[in-house]
Amino acid sequence: MALVGYARVSTTDQDLTHQIEVLAAAGCLKIFSEKISGTKKEGRQAFDECLDYLRDGDTLVVTRIDRLSRSLRDLKNLVYDFEQQNIKLRATEQAIDTASASGKAFLDMLGVFAEFETNLRQERQREGIAQAKQQGKYKGRKPTARAKTVEVIELVRAGFTRDSVAKQLNIGKASVYRILKTYRLQNPDDILPGERSARKIATLLIELRVENNTKYVRGKSKVRTDIENEWNWSFDMEKPDPKGNDYILRVPYETEQELDEMVDELNRDAAYAAEMRYCSVELDVVHQETGKIWN
Numbered sequence: 604m605a606l607v608g609y610a611r612v613s614t615t616d617q618d619l620t621h622q623i624e625v626l627a628a629a630g631c632l633k634i635f636s637e638k639i640s641g642t643k644k645e646g647r648q649a650f651d652e653c654l655d656y657l658r659d660g661d662t663l664v665v666t667r668i669d670r671l672s673r674s675l676r677d678l679k680n681l682v683y684d685f686e687q688q689n690i691k692l693r694a695t696e697q698a699i700d701t702a703s704a705s706g707k708a709f710l711d712m713l714g715v716f717a718e719f720e721t722n723l724r725q726e727r728q729r730e731g732i733a734q735a736k737q738q739g740k741y742k743g744r745k746p747t748a749r750a751k752t753v754e755v756i757e758l759v760r761a762g763f764t765r766d767s768v769a770k771q772l773n774i775g776k777a778s779v780y781r782i783l784k785t786y787r788l789q790n791p792d793d794i795l796p797g798e799r800s801a802r803k804i805a806t807l808l809i810e811l812r813v814e815n816n817t818k819y820v821r822g823k824s825k826v827r828t829d830i831e832n833e834w835n836w837s838f839d840m841e842k843p844d845p846k847g848n849d850y851i852l853r854v855p856y857e858t859e860q861e862l863d864e865m866v867d868e869l870n871r872d873a874a875y876a877a878e879m880r881y882c883s884v885e886l887d888v889v890h891q892e893t894g895k896i897w898n
Contacts, residue, residue: 604660608634609653611670622666629664629695662691668699679881683816755782759795766861777868780855781837805862806891807852809869813877813884822880829876830884834869862890866897 608626610619615638626634633656637649650671657663663685665671672678682701685692691702700706751772758768765783769776783795811830813823831850834840839853852869856862866888877884888897 606631606662606664607657608664610636612638613640625666625695626664631664657690659689662693664693666696668694752782755779756786762796775868777837777865803856805854805856807854808889808891809850810848810887812848813882816881816883823882826877826880826882830873
């Protein structure tokens with residue numbers, strides 16, 4: 604149940620003395636401090652050490668919450684992680700203490716403002732793209748995995764394995780299989796090399812649970828739809844109960860390691876889809892043929 608302090612200033616010519624004195628007066632026996640910008644998470648060694656030091660029941664004390672991050676989204680994710688680990692957050696110069704009822708309300712409102720920040724950023728991005736197009740300066744986004752369809756087919760036809768194609772094009776193996784699935788549906792008579800090889804099909808029984816991170820965010824139905832669309836496009840997917848949480852995916856693979864990597868990619872893609880709408884997901888995956896479990 605320790606009080607742990609964190610102090611930060613943005614430049615080397617600023618002084619940490621005041622923050623450290625305030626944190627010590629608040630009862631912090633352990634204080635981490637550094638001189639670095641809070642606009643990005645990388646390179647903040649003292650902050651990373653502070654997070655590693657915190658334990659269940661501890662309270663992180665700062666003078667102001669902008670000492671933790673300049674991004675509402677990053678701050679919201681951090682506070683959510685604290686909540687899961689039973690770590691409290693307190694700001695000495697602001698009315699913020701997540702151990703109190705008002706502090707819990709702060710957690711909920713943080714999610715709202717974080718979503719507002721994301722929407723505002725997206726709106727500005729759209730306005731910038733529209734302006735750039737008018738000026739003839741917009742070049743579009745970098746090619747995605749789907750945009751590399753021709754390259755994938757050419758490499759497979761040249762005899763490259765699915766694994767080597769993914770590495771050469773710097774895309775996930777699941778993306779390679781998605782592209783090949785679409786190609787097979789559009790060209791059923793064209794048998795590509797390896798189509799009748801040692802490739803096997805794993806039947807994966809998946810339970811997908813999606814939750815909103817706060818009561819003010821209602822994104823979980825959209826998250827589920829996003830994940831279902833991605834799975835349906837990538838693999839042979841069934842949903843026995845349209846209103847349920849259970850799915851059946853038939854996933855092509857050659858080795859057990861490749862199957863493990865595919866399941867890991869399913870988890871990472873689902874987590875990313877949830878994060879974009881301020882939700883969380885959990886997947887329980889069972890390999891029907893062998894009984895192997897991933898969770």
